[in-house]
Amino acid sequence: YHLRQLAEHGFIEEAPELAKGKERWWRSPPKDLRYRLDQAQSPEMRELLEGLVAQHIAEDVELFGRFQAERDRLGEWGDVMPFSRGAIYATREELDAFCEEYLALLKRFQATHAEKRPGARRVLTRFIAFPAPGMDE
Numbered sequence: 001y002h003l004r005q006l007a008e009h010g011f012i013e014e015a016p017e018l019a020k021g022k023e024r025w026w027r028s029p030p031k032d033l034r035y036r037l038d039q040a041q042s043p044e045m046r047e048l049l050e051g052l053v054a055q056h057i058a059e060d061v062e063l064f065g066r067f068q069a070e071r072d073r074l075g076e077w078g079d080v081m082p083f084s085r086g087a088i089y090a091t092r093e094e095l096d097a098f099c100e101e102y103l104a105l106l107k108r109f110q111a112t113h114a115e116k117r118p119g120a121r122r123v124l125t126r127f128i129a130f131p132a133p134g135m136d137e
Helices: 003-007 043-073 075-079 092-110
Strands: none
Touching: 043 075
């Protein structure tokens, strides 16, 4: 029952290729997780979401540290790490559009993730944008 409820809401999906006989296997599908910290939310909800974002960022920092520790044994993949830092001037609406375009690009590439192509491997991607601190409008 619980697995079907999770599947109904998109948190998991059936993986029939893994099933044997009457077994049912499940997997976590690619997701678009966004946490909007809205001023209209209750203080409790804001605290919960801020904690969740902080936890995810801490996990990402830990994963990056593991990557750095393993780089020497990854061969050509150890040299792959596109990195970009930038800044834009944007209205709130323009920033929302920028984010949506980034997510559309990410989803386009995620569509090929299920394909088992020679030489392909899982690559973690992260996107964060926030107003520069200490600068008034």
